[in-house]
Amino acid sequence: MFNPKFVLTAMLAASVSVTATAEDVDTERHKVSISTLADGFTNPWGMTFLPDKSILVTERSGDIYWVSADGSYREKISGTPEVVAQGQGGMLDITIDPDFDENNWVYISYSEAAQDGGKGNSTAVMRAKLDDKKFTEQEVIFRQAPKYESNNHFGSRLVFSPEGHLYITLGDRYSRMDDAQTLDNHHGKVVRIWPDGSIPEDNPFVNDDNALDEIWSYGHRNVQGADIHPETGELWTVEHGPQGGDEVNIPEAGKNYGWPEITYGVDYGGAIISEDAVKEGMEQPFYYWVPSIATAGATFYTGDAFPEWKGDFFVAALKSSLVARLDLYEGRMMHEERLFEDAVEARIRDINQGPDGYLYLLTDQSDGAIIQIKPAD
Amino acid sequence: MFNPKFVLTAMLAASVSVTATAEDVDTERHKVSISTLADGFTNPWGMTFLPDKSILVTERSGDIYWVSADGSYREKISGTPEVVAQGQGGMLDITIDPDFDENNWVYISYSEAAQDGGKGNSTAVMRAKLDDKKFTEQEVIFRQAPKYESNNHFGSRLVFSPEGHLYITLGDRYSRMDDAQTLDNHHGKVVRIWPDGSIPEDNPFVNDDNALDEIWSYGHRNVQGADIHPETGELWTVEHGPQGGDEVNIPEAGKNYGWPEITYGVDYGGAIISEDAVKEGMEQPFYYWVPSIATAGATFYTGDAFPEWKGDFFVAALKSSLVARLDLYEGRMMHEERLFEDAVEARIRDINQGPDGYLYLLTDQSDGAIIQIKPAD
Numbered sequence: 001m002f003n004p005k006f007v008l009t010a011m012l013a014a015s016v017s018v019t020a021t022a023e024d025v026d027t028e029r030h031k032v033s034i035s036t037l038a039d040g041f042t043n044p045w046g047m048t049f050l051p052d053k054s055i056l057v058t059e060r061s062g063d064i065y066w067v068s069a070d071g072s073y074r075e076k077i078s079g080t081p082e083v084v085a086q087g088q089g090g091m092l093d094i095t096i097d098p099d100f101d102e103n104n105w106v107y108i109s110y111s112e113a114a115q116d117g118g119k120g121n122s123t124a125v126m127r128a129k130l131d132d133k134k135f136t137e138q139e140v141i142f143r144q145a146p147k148y149e150s151n152n153h154f155g156s157r158l159v160f161s162p163e164g165h166l167y168i169t170l171g172d173r174y175s176r177m178d179d180a181q182t183l184d185n186h187h188g189k190v191v192r193i194w195p196d197g198s199i200p201e202d203n204p205f206v207n208d209d210n211a212l213d214e215i216w217s218y219g220h221r222n223v224q225g226a227d228i229h230p231e232t233g234e235l236w237t238v239e240h241g242p243q244g245g246d247e248v249n250i251p252e253a254g255k256n257y258g259w260p261e262i263t264y265g266v267d268y269g270g271a272i273i274s275e276d277a278v279k280e281g282m283e284q285p286f287y288y289w290v291p292s293i294a295t296a297g298a299t300f301y302t303g304d305a306f307p308e309w310k311g312d313f314f315v316a317a318l319k320s321s322l323v324a325r326l327d328l329y330e331g332r333m334m335h336e337e338r339l340f341e342d343a344v345e346a347r348i349r350d351i352n353q354g355p356d357g358y359l360y361l362l363t364d365q366s367d368g369a370i371i372q373i374k375p376a377d
Numbered sequence: 378m379f380n381p382k383f384v385l386t387a388m389l390a391a392s393v394s395v396t397a398t399a400e401d402v403d404t405e406r407h408k409v410s411i412s413t414l415a416d417g418f419t420n421p422w423g424m425t426f427l428p429d430k431s432i433l434v435t436e437r438s439g440d441i442y443w444v445s446a447d448g449s450y451r452e453k454i455s456g457t458p459e460v461v462a463q464g465q466g467g468m469l470d471i472t473i474d475p476d477f478d479e480n481n482w483v484y485i486s487y488s489e490a491a492q493d494g495g496k497g498n499s500t501a502v503m504r505a506k507l508d509d510k511k512f513t514e515q516e517v518i519f520r521q522a523p524k525y526e527s528n529n530h531f532g533s534r535l536v537f538s539p540e541g542h543l544y545i546t547l548g549d550r551y552s553r554m555d556d557a558q559t560l561d562n563h564h565g566k567v568v569r570i571w572p573d574g575s576i577p578e579d580n581p582f583v584n585d586d587n588a589l590d591e592i593w594s595y596g597h598r599n600v601q602g603a604d605i606h607p608e609t610g611e612l613w614t615v616e617h618g619p620q621g622g623d624e625v626n627i628p629e630a631g632k633n634y635g636w637p638e639i640t641y642g643v644d645y646g647g648a649i650i651s652e653d654a655v656k657e658g659m660e661q662p663f664y665y666w667v668p669s670i671a672t673a674g675a676t677f678y679t680g681d682a683f684p685e686w687k688g689d690f691f692v693a694a695l696k697s698s699l700v701a702r703l704d705l706y707e708g709r710m711m712h713e714e715r716l717f718e719d720a721v722e723a724r725i726r727d728i729n730q731g732p733d734g735y736l737y738l739l740t741d742q743s744d745g746a747i748i749q750i751k752p753a754d
Binding site: 028029244264277278284285286287288289290308329330332333334335336337 | 405406621641654655661662663664665666667685706707709710711712713714
């Protein structure tokens with residue numbers, strides 16, 4: 001029987017051409033070489049490095065690929081969850097367990113259909129063991145509640161705390177933005193669970209009968225970037241704001257980050273969401289962008305390949321096709337540099353540091369790529 | 378005898394026309410009305426408000442004017458110091474004593490010729506009593522040492538600490554930049570004296586025989602902006618850096634701000650001044666600009682006319698004809714907004730808050746103006 005999907009998989013499993021022409025670009029502190037490690041991905045959204053330096057990449061349309069460290073070979077992973085691939089939803093972030101070497105757990109966030117067969121959907125997180133090129137022992141460890149019919153604002157990054165908690169950053173589902181201020185739902189929240197889906201005893205709302213136990217912080221819009229500060233161990237998040245109002249936050253337990261009661265932005269088209277940017281009992285951002293750059297993934301840089309970037313926070317942006325480098329010093333924001341605006345003409349969905357200390361970008365295009373940033377010779 | 382200077386003075390003492398056409402401009406947090414309060418000044422450099430809301434304005438070429446609060450009338454002040462009006466030097470900053478109501482002291486910084494008749498010059502500070510439209514009881518309370526033949530980098534802002542010290546910010550004289558790292562001179566320093574010129578006993582280097590007693594902090598390039606933080610009482614300075622590398626600093630007693638050993642900039646034309654931006658024993662800026670905006674005067678906003686700007690730090694810029702608003706929150710830099718880029722097409726040398734809570738800009742042009750920024754109706 002002819003199976004077109006099988007043929008496509010077989011084709012993609014073969015070696016693919018790599019646009020290896022490197023471009024050297026001057027930045028304020030380093031001269032870098034930018035090249036395409038691998039392309040031909042359909043709207044890639046998240047990526048993670050395995051201990052052997054190979055890469056797992058999600059495509060929003062629903063697939064996950066294993067890509068060899070040099071980008072020359074890829075293979076589709078089987079056993080992935082069914083996703084609702086519409087609007088901003090689909091297969092989203094991916095990360096590996098801090099003890100992946102021993103347990104092979106991989107964590108995947110994705111848009112999941114309502115289990116009652118209705119039109120609702122929401123972000124869910126599955127973990128599964130990676131056995132060569134297939135996932136096994138799949139377990140859904142988190143489901144954003146309630147399921148809701150919307151194509152927008154799914155979050156969702158996955159990051160592990162130094163103590164082994166899993167943070168999941170979530171969106172407000174756009175038309176349910178007011179839910180971000182109430183604690184009986186997961187809209188516009190950052191949640192914190194253990195990797196098996198259980199609730200940490202010291203989560204801020206576990207003793208509050210009117211609040212969901214998974215909630216770590218609330219009042220968020222659409223958190224698509226997150227990383228752990230390499231020295232403090234704190235969670236840092238990047239929130240895709242409305243028009244004018246992308247934010248960096250350092251979400252603390254039980255705190256309210258204000259959306260949509262306070263914001264530095266306005267709705268798309270200019271409608272006022274709130275007159276207020278500051279309100280008692282609500283946290284101010286660490287940093288914000290007006291006008292918006294349309295933020296997505298983010299990473300702290302801790303490698304040795306770019307010594308002058310050590311400790312800095314890098315934020316990928318969609319609209320402006322750039323990476324913002326926040327030059328941090330002793331916890332302060334000293335300067336923002338905008339990188340790669342001319343060199344990478346694509347929506348940049350994610351940014352990660354590789355095991356080699358290089359930076360890797362994911363371009364969210366119909367022909368999306370993994371871009372490698374390394375020091376120029 | 379015909380005295381052309383007298384005629385000019387008499388003409389200028391007459392009412393002058395004011396370009397009163399206001400322009401309304403949207404900013405992120407306030408809609409403002411921008412108008413010219415008074416123009417026809419030759420490269421105005423510094424300004425200060427008197428208790429009756431009238432204004433003293435310096436012209437770099439050597440004169441100081443009293444301007445009525447509504448801008449419609451001005452008169453030249455007599456008894457001003459002789460200045461070396463060449464290059465960046467001349468009549469510079471002006472401020473009044475915190476007890477002006479009782480003592481009428483006014484403080485003026487200016488470029489002073491070497492007293493031996495040589496070609497050297499440096500920044501000096503005179504104080505004098507303002508008696509109607511003339512200065513009396515003139516006393517030179519500070520002379521930057523050594524005198525040096527240079528047309529560049531004179532500093533120099535004058536601000537009083539809450540305890541009544543006078544801070545004087547100084548330049549490195551450009552070709553003497555290395556002097557900023559040694560303490561036997563006033564090049565590239567912030568100094569702190571009492572209003573009568575005496576040295577505070579707790580100045581950081583009073584017990585160091587190899588250091589000048591006036592020095593408060595060192596390693597500066599050309600500090601042309603300064604104000605006192607309204608809550609902490611700390612001195613904040615703005616340093617006109619090299620190409621790429623304008624800085625905001627919060628100079629602390631005895632500390633080294635690194636110029637020219639460390640910098641985020643390069644020399645005009647691109648020559649490397651230092652490979653380093655960070656070095657042990659030297660302070661990092663609070664904030665820096667790359668590329669440069671060519672910073673000049675600065676002020677904290679503490680008024681009621683623009684409630685959303687309260688506590689923010691405003692920095693005037695020459696090259697880019699703008700004012701940078703640093704949105705501060707609990708001592709952190711959250712966001713930079715660039716104001717008036719299109720509305721004010723002129724080098725902005727100074728910015729002050731008026732007694733009415735409006736902001737006032739000085740444009741450093743051959744036909745320079747006092748620009749008033751107030752809320753739009």
